[in-house]
Amino acid sequence: MFQHIQKTMDHAVVLSVTGLTGPAGPAGAQPLLAALHFDIPAGVTALTGDEGTGKTSLLRLLAGDLTAVSGSVSVAPDDVFWVDLQGAEHDQTTVQACWDALRTRYPRWNEALLQDLAEALDMTQHRAKRLEMLSTGSRRKVMLIAALASGATVTLLDQPFAALDLKSIRAIQDFLNEAAEHPSRAWIVADYEAPGDVPLASLLHL
Numbered sequence: 001m002f003q004h005i006q007k008t009m010d011h012a013v014v015l016s017v018t019g020l021t022g023p024a025g026p027a028g029a030q031p032l033l034a035a036l037h038f039d040i041p042a043g044v045t046a047l048t049g050d051e052g053t054g055k056t057s058l059l060r061l062l063a064g065d066l067t068a069v070s071g072s073v074s075v076a077p078d079d080v081f082w083v084d085l086q087g088a089e090h091d092q093t094t095v096q097a098c099w100d101a102l103r104t105r106y107p108r109w110n111e112a113l114l115q116d117l118a119e120a121l122d123m124t125q126h127r128a129k130r131l132e133m134l135s136t137g138s139r140r141k142v143m144l145i146a147a148l149a150s151g152a153t154v155t156l157l158d159q160p161f162a163a164l165d166l167k168s169i170r171a172i173q174d175f176l177n178e179a180a181e182h183p184s185r186a187w188i189v190a191d192y193e194a195p196g197d198v199p200l201a202s203l204l205h206l
Contacts, residue, residue, distance in 0.1 A: 003205040004038040011041035011201050014186040015062070015154050020071035022061050031069050032057050033206075040154070043180045043201030044187045046194035053206040055190040059156045062188070081106065081152035085143045091132035095123065095142050098131070108151025117145040120171040137163035148175055155187045161195070173198060 020036040032054045049055050060066040064077030085098065093101075103109045118124045121141045131139055140163055147155050161169050173195065179187050180199040189195055194203060 002033075002036060004202065005205075006039070006041065006202040007200050011043050012184060013039045014042050014075070014184065015040040016074040017062070018072050018074075020061060020068055020073065022068035022071070023057055023066040024069050033061070036071070038204060039202075040186050040188065041201040042182055042184055042186055044176050044189060044195075044198055045202045045204060046198075046200050047188055047190040047204045047206070048192065048194055049206030050192065055206060056158055058204075058206070059158055059188065059190055062154070063156055075154050078105075079153040081147050081150040081155040083143055083146065084158075085131060085139060092130055094128055094130055095134075096127040098142055099146055102146045102150065106150040106152055110149045110151055114145055114149035117148055117171070117175075121145060121168045135163070137165065137168070140164065141168060144172060148172075153185055155185070157187060157189045159191050160189060161191070 016039050017036055021034045022031050025031055036058075047055055047058065057066060059082060061068050062073055063080045063082030064073075065082055083102065090098070099114065103111070118127075121144070123138065123141050123145060126134065126138060131142065134142070140160070144157070144160055147157060160172055164172070176187065176189070176195060176198045179185070180201065186201075189198075194200060
């Protein structure tokens with residue numbers, strides 16, 4: 001059962017979802033998510049749920065990466081950061097080329113923050129490597145660094161801590177702790193459980 005708990009009333013609403021249903025399933029099948037209504041405030045929102053409940057599908061609907069059957073999302077896809085670099089189509093792209101391509105899509109991209117995150121997550125020395133040469137954890141770091149540096153109004157993070165080393169987990173948690181106080185941007189973190197030690201503006205549970 002879908003639940004939405006807004007933990008603070010002090011943060012401005014950044015994204016509103018009205019009657020969102022989707023994605024379309026096979027003929028005759030019901031959509032995975034139906035008639036969702038919720039607001040996302042500035043700061044960090046946790047999106048939790050078991051395997052197969054629709055966490056990734058909801059993120060992709062919010063990003064416009066999947067087509068909704070009905071309903072609306074108040075933020076345009078251009079203001080939402082979402083990218084999945086796990087597919088084979090990205091294998092031949094270098095780390096730096098990924099970041100360069102994403103930089104052109106986000107006008108508030110923070111290059112200085114990217115440099116700091118690359119150093120904190122030990123990715124500086126991997127810039128010239130193709131993604132196929134990276135471990136699962138390092139490949140995830142490429143996406144995370146871009147996400148956090150994007151400057152997007154809404155940033156969608158799907159299981160950001162999976163396959164990361166402890167040092168990198170702590171660096172991402174530190175960033176989210178600072179992000180929790182941002183007055184006009186939102187980060188939605190999808191995982192089985194809410195991130196520990198991160199102040200949440202709201203909680204969505206599927």
